[in-house]
Structure formats: C-alpha cells, structure tokens
Amino acid sequence: MTPLSQIWVIAKMELGRVFFSRRSFWVYLLALFPTVIFLGHAIDAQLKVKRWGGERGVKAELLDQAQSGMTDEQVLALVGKPVTDQTRKRRARRDDDPADKQPEVRRYMMYFDGKRRVDLRFEDGKLVSRNARVLMNFEDDRRVYAGMFQYFYLRLGIFFGCLGIFINLFRGEMLDRSLHFWFLAPVKREVLLLGKYLAGLIAAAVIFGGGAMLSFLAMVLPHDSVEVQTFWQTIGTEHAFWYAAAAALGCVGYGSVFLASGLLLRNPIIPAIVILVWESINGFLPDVMQKLSVLHYLQSLCPVPVPLPTEMPAVLKMLLAPAAPTAVWISVAGLLTLTGLVLFAAMQAARRLEINYGAE
Amino acid sequence: MAVYRRGYQRYEGGLTSHLERLMVMPRFSWARMVEQKFVLILLVVSMFWPLLCATFVYLANHSELWQGFDTGFKKFLAINGKFFSVFMKVQSGYALILASVAGPGLIAPDLSNNALPLYFSRPLTRGDYILSRMIVLLGLLSLVTIVPGMLLFGMQAGIAGGDWFWNNWYLGAAIFFGFALYIVTVSLVAMTCSAYVKWRVVAGALVLAFFFLLAGASEMVNSVFRVEWASVFNVGYAMNTVWAGMLDLAIPDEKPGVLECAVFIGALGAGLLALLARKLRAVEVVK
Incomplete structure (x- = not known):
C-alpha cells in the first residue's frame, strides 16, 4: 500500500468516529446555531408584521x-x-456630579x-x-451576517469546534487508552498523523462549511424574491463561496494548531487559552504581529468588512487598529504554509511519542 | 488469625467533627493544585493589575503629585464605583482562566477512576463532597478577586480617611459580595463541566467555551433580532450588571436590568447545582 492509500484508509476509519460520536453533537450545535437564529429572525419578522x-x-x-x-x-x-x-x-446616585445634569x-x-x-x-x-x-432589511441582514460570521463563527464556533475535534484525535485516544492499537499497525507515525488530520479536517470542513452555507441561505432566502434574485445574479454566489471557503480554511488552520498542541503538550488547554487571548487582542497589536494569527487571514477572505462594535469604550477604539486585509492568494498561501509548518512539528512530536497512560 | 475469622464491632472511639471531615479533601486538593506551574504563573500574572490599581489609588490620594492638571484629570483619578468596576472586570477574567485550568481536575479524576463510592462510603454527604471541592476553588479564586479587591478598598479607606469610608462603605460590600457571587458561579460551572466530561482537558475547554460561547451567542441573537434582552444570557454581562447595581452605577435603559440579570444568575446557579447533584452518585450504571 502506498502512504497515500494508507492515509485514506486511516481517515476513513476515523471519519465515522468524528462524525457520529456523542461529543460531535456539540460541534453540530455550534455549526447550526446561526442557521436556527436566522430562520428564527425570519419567522419573528413575519409574526411581528401580523x-x-x-x-x-x-x-x-x-x-x-x-x-x-x-x-x-x-x-x-x-x-x-x-x-x-x-x-x-x-434614580439619584451617590456619586452624581451636580454639574453633569442627567x-x-x-x-x-x-x-x-x-x-x-x-x-x-x-x-x-x-x-x-x-x-x-x-423589519426585513436585506442590506442590514447581510452586514449582520458578516458580523456574526467574523465575531461568532470564526472566533468562537470554529475555534471551539476544532478544539473539540482535533484535540480528540490523539489526546482523546490517550485518555481512552487506545492509541497503542494505532501504533501497533504497520504504518509510519507521520502517515497516522496525516490520516487522522485528514479525517478531522473533512469532518470539520463539512460541518462548519456546511453550517456557513446553510446560515447564509437562511439569511438570504426569507427576503423579497426580486432582491434575492438580483443578489444571486451579481455577488451572491461569490459571497457564499468565500464564506464557506473561510470556514473551511479556518478548520485547516485551527485544526493543525490544535492537533499539534494535543501531541506536544499534556494540557492542550494552555495553548488554547493563549491562542484565544492572542486572537482576541489581535486588532490592538501592531500590523506585523496581527499577521501572525489565523484570524487575520480568515478575515481577509471575508467578502463584507465588519464595522467596529458600537459599544466599545472610546479608549479601546483609539487603540484598535486592524491591519489592512491581505490579498486573497497571500491569505490562502499564508494559512497553508502555517498549517504545513505546524503539521511538520506535529509529525516530529508523533515520531518521538512514547505512550505512558499512567501519566494521563 | 485470618481476617475473615475476626469478629467486628462498631467503632466507639472519638469522632472527628463535621468541619474537620469537610476540610480533609480541600487540604489534599489544594496541595495538588498549587503544584501546577501554570496555576502559579497565572496567580503571579493576576497580581499585576491590582498592583497598578494600588499605584493609581496612591496617585489619586496625593494631589500634590498632579498639581497643574485640569479638572478632567481630577475626574479621571476619582476612586469611585467606576474605578472598582473596571478593577473587578479585569480580575474576573483572570479568575475565569484560573477556574478553567484548576477546576476540571477536582471532580473529573474521581469520576473517571470510579472513586465516588469510596468517598460516599465515609461520613460524607453529596453536599459535603460538592462543598469540599468547591472550597478549594473558592479559595484559589478569592486570591485573585476578593483578597486584592478588599486590600485595594482597605488601602483607599486607609489613605482617604474615615469620612471616605463612611460615605463609601457600600463599595467594599459590593466588591466582597460581587466577587463572591462571581467565584461561586464560576466554580459551579467548572465543577459541573468537570463532572460531565470525565477528561480534564476537555472539561477545561468546556469551561472556557461555556462563557465565551454564551457571550457570543447572546450578542448574535441581539444583532440578528435587533434586540437587547439576549444580553442577559451573557454571564459576563449579567455579572457586570449586578456589580453595577451593587456599586450604584448607571445601567443603560435598553439593556436588561439588575433584577433580570440577578434572576438569570440565580437560575443558572440552581441549574448547575441540580446537574451536579444528578451526576454525583455513589453508583454508576454501565449500559
């Protein structure tokens, strides 16, 4: 068997586990939540009109x-x-300033x-x-969708979804005390790692890419049919493609990082916290450092820019300086390069990995 | 003589007090928890903000250091509810990260190793078990919340004098009870995640996800439906609103008020306790 066919066999065996395990329920919930909310919005608008x-x-x-x-x-x-x-x-407050009339x-x-x-x-x-x-404003809804996609879907949904899926691939097997069965199989560790990564990636990309498409449809379809038709004939398909692509590439980037951290560290929560904090403060960092995050490249792929949150304090708004979006091909190449490097480090770790279940 | 041939009788020696029995588990858990390097690092890092705030309090109380600045700067240096609200918001972030690192190790190992029957065969009730595990987490989280908060309040009261204390005693009470409410809620979330997900690692991720996803989901509902009521389901917002009420700060009219947020936090706490009680049993049915 060639390594490629070995990778595919391992991926096929893992796919069932990733798609249908009980833990995946939460991932589906995360991916489909925006769809439910947009459908709810359409129903709510109709009820309100009545x-x-x-x-x-x-x-x-x-x-x-x-x-x-x-x-x-x-x-x-x-x-x-x-x-x-x-x-x-x-109500009068204790520290009311008499000069500041309310x-x-x-x-x-x-x-x-x-x-x-x-x-x-x-x-x-x-x-x-x-x-x-x-009540049903297409332009507004598209902006809201863009905000939802960048602030909820990419930063939280895909982040935590990939954390659940990819950490499970190796660390989960160690905790289940079943990883040695894989290591007894006559395959190289690198092949095993790539097979598991492929399984996780297919599952995550299908779930989150599909979730992004469904929520996009749930946002678009309830609107006036003339507006919707014009939208599909102009920029609609392109927008839908880039949202799905950004979701899938998010799975590629975050997946590799979480797979590697599951292998390199005993407690992958620590890198997860570090990445979460890094991605959250990303907009406040200098341009060069902003480009050292998965989120920057994913945001560059999004077709609609998102305005700053209105409720952000003025001081923070002053400090916030999002870097200019990177060109699409650089974003894709940057993400794939980052993924390649992380997977290479993970392969090195997998090659040296010795199982000691007692320590888990 | 072989063990099985021995006759046994009821133990009639002295019994330890309930409190003593309760504190056995925290004693051992505490030692295990502070062995974690990341917990110690976080504890140290979380002291930077209180130190900065202490410097701020010192500056605010020494007007000779900022003579010549305008009234805007004087307003900025005021030690009031707003100042303590910012302090509490920052420290609560550290407390959340600490809980996600330290919390899952409290119950998950007992469940995954089927150790609960061993605990419950001793004179410990389920309530005692939950309380004893919670004491550890409350102790740890109070080190980054209540302790620095009260020290800061004490420092301000000490420098500003008795008059300031009598006019602002409610700020001290708000810091104490506000933080107490927060760390109890965070501890309950951490323990419930730890009880439901037997893997420590996944439980830690779940604690973080619980807070971040609820916040994200509530904001999403707000923006899609163009409403404000969904903010109540954001634990961070609900807690900040309750704190604002305690610190006598203004709350935007359109957003959910103190009562709604307090009811949500109460319901969340009750729900988490019910889930914990349901999960923590001395027997396990294997299907």
Missing part, C-alpha cells in the same frame, strides 16, 4: 412628521397609540407602519432620538 400591523399599525406619513424636539404628548396626539410605551424615572424621565415608544419599525426616545418629555428601520 401582530403589529393590524389595528396598532400607523400611517408612515404621520410617523415621518415626528421630529426631534417634539413633546411626547404632541407625538401621541399626532400619531396615536404606540405598540410599546415604556417610561423610566432616573435627564430625570426617559420614555420609549415604538410604532409600526406596516413595513418600518420606528423607535422614539424621549428625555424629560422631549423627543431626542428617532430610529426607523425596515
């Missing part, structure tokens, strides 16, 4: 006349009863005109903010 659109719906022209500075009573007289009406009185009463009203939801915020009886948005 619930708010009936007798509680108001005319759009009247709502547009509500301008900053109007009192709450004027707005009520003009537009009518809102769908939601909440009033909060401010509004005493805050009122929030929400109207619906059949398509748009309009949020009105009043402070001490005066309208201070007016925010209108269409």
